[in-house]
Amino acid sequence: RDCQQADIKYLSGWKQWKRTSSKSLKKVLNEVKELSSYLELWRHDIRSIEGKFGTGIQSYFSFLRFLVLLNFIIFILMFSFVTLPTIVAEYGIFNSSFAKIPPKNTEPHCTVYKPSGNKGLVYFYTYLKDLLSGTGFLEVTSLFYGYYTIDAAWLSVLRYNLPLAYLLATFAYLALSLLWIIKRSGEGFKQNLVHAEDQFQSYCNKVFAGWDFCITDPNAAQLKHRSLRYELQTDLEEERLKRKIADRTMKEKLRIYSLRIFINIIVIAVLSGCFYSIYRATVFSQENSNDVSNTNFQANLLVQYLPSMVITLANFIAPQIFSFLIRFEDYSPAFEIRLTLMRCVFVRLANIGVLLFSLWSQISYCATDKCKACGYNYELYPCWESEVGQEMYKLMIFDFIIILAVTLFVDFPRKLLVTHCSCKPVQWCGLQEFGISDNVLEIIYGQTICWIGTFFSPLLPAIATIKYFIIFYVKKISLMHTRKPAARPIRASSSNFFFLVVLLIGLVLAFIPLGISIAHIPSSKACGPFRSFNTSWAVVPDTILGFPTGVQQVLHGIASEAFAVPFFMVICLVMFYFIALAGAHKRVVEQLREQLVMVRFDPIFCTLKV
Amino acid sequence: AYKRFSELLPKEERENACSARVPKSRILTLPELRANPFQHRICRVFSTSYDGDDSMSFEDFLDMLSVFSDSATSDIKSHYAFRIFDFDDDGTLDRKDLEKLVNCLTGQGEESRLSNAEMEQLIQNILEESDIDKDGTINLPEFQHVVSRSPDF
Numbered sequence: 001r002d003c004q005q006a007d008i009k010y011l012s013g014w015k016q017w018k019r020t021s022s023k024s025l026k027k028v029l030n031e032v033k034e035l036s037s038y039l040e041l042w043r044h045d046i047r048s049i050e051g052k053f054g055t056g057i058q059s060y061f062s063f064l065r066f067l068v069l070l071n072f073i074i075f076i077l078m079f080s081f082v083t084l085p086t087i088v089a090e091y092g093i094f095n096s097s098f099a100k101i102p103p104k105n106t107e108p109h110c111t112v113y114k115p116s117g118n119k120g121l122v123y124f125y126t127y128l129k130d131l132l133s134g135t136g137f138l139e140v141t142s143l144f145y146g147y148y149t150i151d152a153a154w155l156s157v158l159r160y161n162l163p164l165a166y167l168l169a170t171f172a173y174l175a176l177s178l179l180w181i182i183k184r185s186g187e188g189f190k191q192n193l194v195h196a197e198d199q200f201q202s203y204c205n206k207v208f209a210g211w212d213f214c215i216t217d218p219n220a221a222q223l224k225h226r227s228l229r230y231e232l233q234t235d236l237e238e239e240r241l242k243r244k245i246a247d248r249t250m251k252e253k254l255r256i257y258s259l260r261i262f263i264n265i266i267v268i269a270v271l272s273g274c275f276y277s278i279y280r281a282t283v284f285s286q287e288n289s290n291d292v293s294n295t296n297f298q299a300n301l302l303v304q305y306l307p308s309m310v311i312t313l314a315n316f317i318a319p320q321i322f323s324f325l326i327r328f329e330d331y332s333p334a335f336e337i338r339l340t341l342m343r344c345v346f347v348r349l350a351n352i353g354v355l356l357f358s359l360w361s362q363i364s365y366c367a368t369d370k371c372k373a374c375g376y377n378y379e380l381y382p383c384w385e386s387e388v389g390q391e392m393y394k395l396m397i398f399d400f401i402i403i404l405a406v407t408l409f410v411d412f413p414r415k416l417l418v419t420h421c422s423c424k425p426v427q428w429c430g431l432q433e434f435g436i437s438d439n440v441l442e443i444i445y446g447q448t449i450c451w452i453g454t455f456f457s458p459l460l461p462a463i464a465t466i467k468y469f470i471i472f473y474v475k476k477i478s479l480m481h482t483r484k485p486a487a488r489p490i491r492a493s494s495s496n497f498f499f500l501v502v503l504l505i506g507l508v509l510a511f512i513p514l515g516i517s518i519a520h521i522p523s524s525k526a527c528g529p530f531r532s533f534n535t536s537w538a539v540v541p542d543t544i545l546g547f548p549t550g551v552q553q554v555l556h557g558i559a560s561e562a563f564a565v566p567f568f569m570v571i572c573l574v575m576f577y578f579i580a581l582a583g584a585h586k587r588v589v590e591q592l593r594e595q596l597v598m599v600r601f602d603p604i605f606c607t608l609k610v
Numbered sequence: 611a612y613k614r615f616s617e618l619l620p621k622e623e624r625e626n627a628c629s630a631r632v633p634k635s636r637i638l639t640l641p642e643l644r645a646n647p648f649q650h651r652i653c654r655v656f657s658t659s660y661d662g663d664d665s666m667s668f669e670d671f672l673d674m675l676s677v678f679s680d681s682a683t684s685d686i687k688s689h690y691a692f693r694i695f696d697f698d699d700d701g702t703l704d705r706k707d708l709e710k711l712v713n714c715l716t717g718q719g720e721e722s723r724l725s726n727a728e729m730e731q732l733i734q735n736i737l738e739e740s741d742i743d744k745d746g747t748i749n750l751p752e753f754q755h756v757v758s759r760s761p762d763f
Contacts, residue, residue: 204756233728239731
């Protein structure tokens with residue numbers, strides 16, 4: 001401080017002013033940062049969870065928060081570009097009107113679509129049934145694709161091309177999700193790439209520099225103590241396991257590898273069983289829900305929800321089997337979690353794929369010539385996009401109900417039983433631990449449904465936002481009151497990156513059904529903004545034909561092979577360059593590490609001399 | 611800083627704050643030190659009182675603030691950190707010091723301590739990583755060497 005004060009005397013007035021202004025700017029920036037961290041959603045809740053249960057579970061909750069925000073943004077996107085113009089045009093606000101051009105060149109029988117919104121006197125339970133399965137009065141609202149049967153909207157004098165907007169908004173929300181997830185996983189990826197599993201000096205770093213000297217609240221101090229303890233215990237546990245793995249003999253290795261192969265075969269058998277049962281359930285549900293009209297309320301609802309129930313059952317049983325099997329495979333805890341997670345991911349996402357595939361096989365099943373003229377089964381599915389939207393809606397609602405029901409009817413009674421009944425079997429069961437992988441898979445499954453379903457049901461992201469918002473509080477309460485801390489504390493940093501990778505897999509898997517629906521399956525002629533086009537994608541070439549010739553030529557040039565092949569090769573070269581750069585960086589880091597270890601021994605001579 | 615210091619003094623001594631000494635119990639009421647597990651060590655290290663009661667004068671207080679501020683160099687910080695972590699004041703960090711350090715970090719109370727086996731393993735790892743001359747203790751240059759490589763310090 002004396003030096004600083006002496007310095008100040010010698011500096012001129014201008015430099016003094018610069019110094020004081022930079023200091024005050026730093027102060028202002030710090031305060032803004034603090035303020036913005038207060039605005040962060042659920043900051044306090046997540047911190048307290050981190051302290052009590054470790055960083056692994058905390059990463060689950062911050063992942064949930066990320067999904068809430070993502071869904072909210074997607075909803076805003078779809079609402080402002082698709083729903084809002086439609087509503088404005090239909091109700092004639094701001095002197096707007098809409099144009100409904102009847103499709104030319106199509107058979108008239110394809111365009112018959114009479115959604116039976118509830119007319120006249122209906123029983124009360126019909127509303128409940130409609131709410132739960134998306135039929136009836138919900139089918140004609142803006143929730144589903146069938147509402148947007150407008151070809152162009154005129155807002156005062158501007159012509160708003162709704163079909164194009166619908167398609168572009170779909171691409172936009174997919175691209176936005178992709179970019180946001182990649183950006184978020186970027187930090188984790190960098191860390192994973194440069195730092196190998198065994199961190200250099202991790203123990204010293206944690207012990208000497210672990211305490212945050214800015215903590216002023218005793219509660220926060222308690223939380224920090226606990227999280228430090230968890231981290232140290234995790235590291236020590238992993239090290240012990242690594243030593244155990246390195247000490248294995250050849251005979252043991254052989255035994256373990258053959259056991260692993262056998263268990264993988266069992267896993268594949270389980271998966272095939274799940275897929276087949278989902279296919280049969282979907283076919284059965286579609287056949288029967290279209291035959292019976294209004295006979296038995298409960299039976300009808302049961303049949304409607306049959307695919308969702310079978311999927312949920314499969315999603316529940318398969319992970320249990322997998323986590324039971326993985327114990328025999330003797331991996332390190334981190335790898336165990338990842339492998340079980342990968343298997344469960346595959347089960348859940350492939351289940352949705354099988355459901356959609358069986359739906360499509362029903363929709364495009366065409367026996368008669370009349371049907372072939374439309375391209376899809378016009379009798380049963382005059383507006384097939386709404387049907388798919390309804391299935392996605394049912395899946396989402398059912399998923400939500402199951403999560404609430406499990407928390408209410410399984411977790412809390414179990415806690416009550418364990419605290420009040422002291423008989424041996426109950427105490428042996430004990431409280432459940434918070435299964436991170438199961439819960440993460442649940443929400444990724446829900447998010448994939450949302451991504452696929454948003455094209456068919458533009459308001460689905462809003463439902464997803466509300467659903468995840470409620471789930472956050474439900475899970476938090478369930479965690480605080482009915483769960484015990486994990487026996488094996490799990491590290492979060494690499495788990496965080498892994499969740500995002502799995503979410504990315506879900507997103508890529510969502511591209512496939514959407515791509516097929518948009519580009520391959522003929523859009524329904526009776527409803528929706530793509531009535532006058534063969535497929536939903538056809539609106540893009542149509543719009544391009546409306547551009548001036550110069551722009552058309554440029555776009556044709558970009559899409560042609562003469563451009564695409566060199567472009568692809570350039571991209572490959574750039575990618576190889578970056579991969580080589582990353583490899584070089586990694587090698588440099590390793591070399592430096594080795595040098596440091598060498599340098600350690602040099603000072604010995606210095607100290608000995610002294 | 612002068613204002614904070616004088617707030618710690620009882621009312622009658624406030625005019626003489628420049629030369630008065632604040633007893634340790636009052637210093638520990640500062641919010642930054644209240645939750646800190648190293649509070650006693652910090653007071654001991656920065657106090658220049660001769661009778662060992664760990665009271666601090668205004669200069670000691672300023673010393674403490676300057677070392678903890680953002681503009682202190684890493685050398686100074688690591689020097690003082692070494693002194694704070696050295697529980698028995700013998701100039702090196704031996705196994706007992708490290709054990710007390712880890713116990714401070716994991717919190718007070720019996721159930722929050724690491725088991726003996728875990729403690730042994732941890733101390734072994736720490737010494738492996740930082741003890742260059744393999745004498746079983748960490749002296750100041752070794753400590754500064756290790757800390758200069760820690761990203762979190």
